[in-house]
Amino acid sequence: MSDIPFRERDSSRSPSVRAAMELLASMRFAISLLTVICIASVIGTVLKQHEPLANYVNQFGPFWAQLFLALKLNAVYSAWWFLLILAFLVVSTSLCVARHAPKYLADIRTYKENIREQSLKAFHHRAEGDVPGSTEEAARRLGQQLASGGWKVKLQQRDTAAGPGTGWMLAAKAGAVNKLGYIAAHCAIILICLGGLFDGDLIVRAQMLLGGKTPYTGGGMISDVAPEHRLSPRNPTFRGNLMVSEGTQSGTAILSQSDGILLQELPFSVELKKFIVEYYSTGMPKLFASDIVIHDRETGEKLEKRVEVNHPASYKGVEIYQSSFDDGGSTVKLHAVPLDSAEKAFDVEGMIGSSTVFTKQGADGRQDKVTLEFTGLRTINVENFGDNNSQGADVRKVNLKQSIEDRLGAAHKTNGKKDLRNIGPSVSYKLRDAAGQAREFQNYMLPVDMGDGQPVFLLGLRENQADPMRYLRIPADPEGTLDTFMRLRTAMQDPAMGEKAARAYVKKAVDASRPELAEPLTQSALKALELFAGKGEGQRKGPNGKPLGGLQALSDFMESNVPEAERERAGEVLVRILNGVLFELAQQVREQAGHKPLDASEKTQAFMTQAVFSLSDAQFYPVPLVFMLQDFKQVQASVFQVARAPGKNVVYLGCALLIIGVFAMLYVRDRRLWIWLTPRDGGCHASMALSTNRKTLDGDREFGMLADKLIGAKPMEKKTSGGSV
Numbered sequence: 001m002s003d004i005p006f007r008e009r010d011s012s013r014s015p016s017v018r019a020a021m022e023l024l025a026s027m028r029f030a031i032s033l034l035t036v037i038c039i040a041s042v043i044g045t046v047l048k049q050h051e052p053l054a055n056y057v058n059q060f061g062p063f064w065a066q067l068f069l070a071l072k073l074n075a076v077y078s079a080w081w082f083l084l085i086l087a088f089l090v091v092s093t094s095l096c097v098a099r100h101a102p103k104y105l106a107d108i109r110t111y112k113e114n115i116r117e118q119s120l121k122a123f124h125h126r127a128e129g130d131v132p133g134s135t136e137e138a139a140r141r142l143g144q145q146l147a148s149g150g151w152k153v154k155l156q157q158r159d160t161a162a163g164p165g166t167g168w169m170l171a172a173k174a175g176a177v178n179k180l181g182y183i184a185a186h187c188a189i190i191l192i193c194l195g196g197l198f199d200g201d202l203i204v205r206a207q208m209l210l211g212g213k214t215p216y217t218g219g220g221m222i223s224d225v226a227p228e229h230r231l232s233p234r235n236p237t238f239r240g241n242l243m244v245s246e247g248t249q250s251g252t253a254i255l256s257q258s259d260g261i262l263l264q265e266l267p268f269s270v271e272l273k274k275f276i277v278e279y280y281s282t283g284m285p286k287l288f289a290s291d292i293v294i295h296d297r298e299t300g301e302k303l304e305k306r307v308e309v310n311h312p313a314s315y316k317g318v319e320i321y322q323s324s325f326d327d328g329g330s331t332v333k334l335h336a337v338p339l340d341s342a343e344k345a346f347d348v349e350g351m352i353g354s355s356t357v358f359t360k361q362g363a364d365g366r367q368d369k370v371t372l373e374f375t376g377l378r379t380i381n382v383e384n385f386g387d388n389n390s391q392g393a394d395v396r397k398v399n400l401k402q403s404i405e406d407r408l409g410a411a412h413k414t415n416g417k418k419d420l421r422n423i424g425p426s427v428s429y430k431l432r433d434a435a436g437q438a439r440e441f442q443n444y445m446l447p448v449d450m451g452d453g454q455p456v457f458l459l460g461l462r463e464n465q466a467d468p469m470r471y472l473r474i475p476a477d478p479e480g481t482l483d484t485f486m487r488l489r490t491a492m493q494d495p496a497m498g499e500k501a502a503r504a505y506v507k508k509a510v511d512a513s514r515p516e517l518a519e520p521l522t523q524s525a526l527k528a529l530e531l532f533a534g535k536g537e538g539q540r541k542g543p544n545g546k547p548l549g550g551l552q553a554l555s556d557f558m559e560s561n562v563p564e565a566e567r568e569r570a571g572e573v574l575v576r577i578l579n580g581v582l583f584e585l586a587q588q589v590r591e592q593a594g595h596k597p598l599d600a601s602e603k604t605q606a607f608m609t610q611a612v613f614s615l616s617d618a619q620f621y622p623v624p625l626v627f628m629l630q631d632f633k634q635v636q637a638s639v640f641q642v643a644r645a646p647g648k649n650v651v652y653l654g655c656a657l658l659i660i661g662v663f664a665m666l667y668v669r670d671r672r673l674w675i676w677l678t679p680r681d682g683g684c685h686a687s688m689a690l691s692t693n694r695k696t697l698d699g700d701r702e703f704g705m706l707a708d709k710l711i712g713a714k715p716m717e718k719k720t721s722g723g724s725v
Contacts, residue, residue: 181664
């Protein structure tokens with residue numbers, strides 16, 4: 001590297017060029033670039049990258065989604081402005097190194113032995129004293145002492161008033177690594193940025209711009225994708241995802257782009273023999289592991305490896321990381337349970353990720369096509385059924401000390417008790433109508449005890465992806481099924497069964513000595529059942545266009561026909577009559593199905609109470625069929641991240657240089673020591689001075705020790721016009 005100063009080399013250039021070079025090489029410009037890069041990195045960390053546009057629209061709305069796409073915030077690390085900032089940072093740091101490195105290297109090589117005697121008196125650390133022997137003997141003796149202490153020493157003979165060559169200047173230096181640390185730290189920034197640019201999307205973008213590669217936006221089989229959407233196995237750098245199901249193999253990775261995907265051909269294929277996942281008691285996975293076989297496409301060689309999180313496999317320069325896991329094509333068998341008497345039960349089988357089409361009778365008599373999409377299977381669902389302390393606190397029982405201790409300690413500590421339970425498998429599916437509108441459902445295979453002693457089947461529903469699931473709870477009968485509830489819902493629409501249940505209830509409720517009350521009570525029971533079933537005249541319409549039944553219909557009837565002062569008492573009577581009729585109706589449907597009748601117990605009361613609520617809520621369920629999971633065969637799949645990143649070695653080298661440079665700059669002091677020896681009274685006089693790049697207490701102590709050891713003197717205080725300093 002040339003020793004000509006940066007300013008002198010640029011003196012022949014125009015003022016505008018010199019000003020631009022000064023700006024690029026300035027520290028403020030570099031710090032500004034680093035600040036922007038840090039902010040962009042935070043955005044790239046918080047905002048999910050390379051997601052489909054629909055995901056951003058659902059999460060942030062159309063306006064912000066379009067703004068994010070316009071600013072390329074959905075692909076920060078491959079955005080043109082981010083790459084441009086990195087390039088400017090490389091240029092700025094390179095110019096800074098080019099400006100200062102020659103001076104630092106030249107300063108490291110020199111001892112500055114030509115310093116004048118008068119200049120030594122201006123140093124903060126200085127001392128004077130007499131030493132024995134001639135000036136030459138003293139110079140060589142002191143030089144050896146310093147050299148043995150790790151100093152590099154140079155001697156210079158000078159002329160003095162006592163005669164030619166009678167004076168000796170001893171120049172010593174230590175800690176020159178400090179300046180090398182500056183160069184190493186700045187070179188590290190350059191290397192890290194270059195490695196990041198090389199391992200980023202820059203090469204892929206260049207192939208799209210110059211090589212005719214375009215993102216693929218369609219669907220179908222990977223083998224049918226055209227070559228213009230595929231990258232060569234010799235692609236020097238890439239990072240993509242590879243999903244492999246158990247028992248299958250794949251050799252094509254997917255590189256997500258903001259406007260589609262690119263397919264990256266690998267020089268090998270990965271076969272997944274078995275995927276292993278272990279769970280914590282909370283239901284969170286604690287171990288992902290994949291037993292794989294790597295098949296070399298050129299030689300046919302097979303290599304068995306295990307891939308775990310933080311323990312990747314490597315082959316032909318490609319790293320294979322365990323990223324996550326997914327469903328690999330599990331098969332499920334669903335049983336369609338009709339909520340509407342017009343529908344019929346049937347079974348359907350499918351594979352997760354596939355769909356099937358069936359028809360249903362529309363409201364106007366037309367046959368509407370409905371698509372059933374099998375979207376997910378979860379074999380483990382761990383939920384917290386502990387006390388959430390949501391019912392308030394009794395001030396007479398508040399223990400302030402205990403309350404504080406509950407909130408102190410470890411970060412994971414909570415004041416609520418946890419009761420973690422696995423509630424079994426669940427299936428997720430979508431029902432899409434002919435217009436393309438879809439609803440998402442999640443139904444659990446087994447009944448769940450929510451804590452009140454009555455197991456219920458949870459039927460989840462949401463209209464939009466961003467909405468939380470809302471659940472319809474259907475009580476499980478003594479046989480652990482929802483058959484009794486479904487039959488009860490159907491029987492409510494049968495007038496003959498309703499009248500039979502009403503008369504059975506009246507027979508038990510009316511005293512035999514007062515037979516005149518039987519008929520009025522029977523009519524009241526039939527009216528209550530009619531209102532609850534949604535068959536009364538003048539009832540409001542529900543969301544499905546049918547008369548609104550359930551508890552809301554009873555409330556509407558009371559408001560219209562009963563004075564306000566009597567509504568509470570009349571409502572209690574009407575609900576009690578309804579519960580009695582529904583109980584008798586349940587006994588009838590169980591008898592028809594060949595089941596034992598319900599006994600008079602608390603469990604039966606809990607079942608009937610939940611049945612009333614569920615019958616009332618079921619009318620708001622937007623579809624007439626519920627698909628319950630009957631059986632499944634799970635097939636796991638591993639999601640690997642495959643990456644060829646030759647720039648990582650450059651980044652590692654940059655990180656090592658950065659660590660070395662920072663430690664050298666912070667913990668190594670650059671020190672210069674001069675001792676001027678002149679003859680005096682048969683001996684010699686020594687003037688000693690020390691220069692250091694940082695004033696510290698260690699520097700003061702070191703100079704005091706050196707002055708005492710070398711010339712037997714104490715450090716002198718620097719004199720100024722205002723007194724001693």
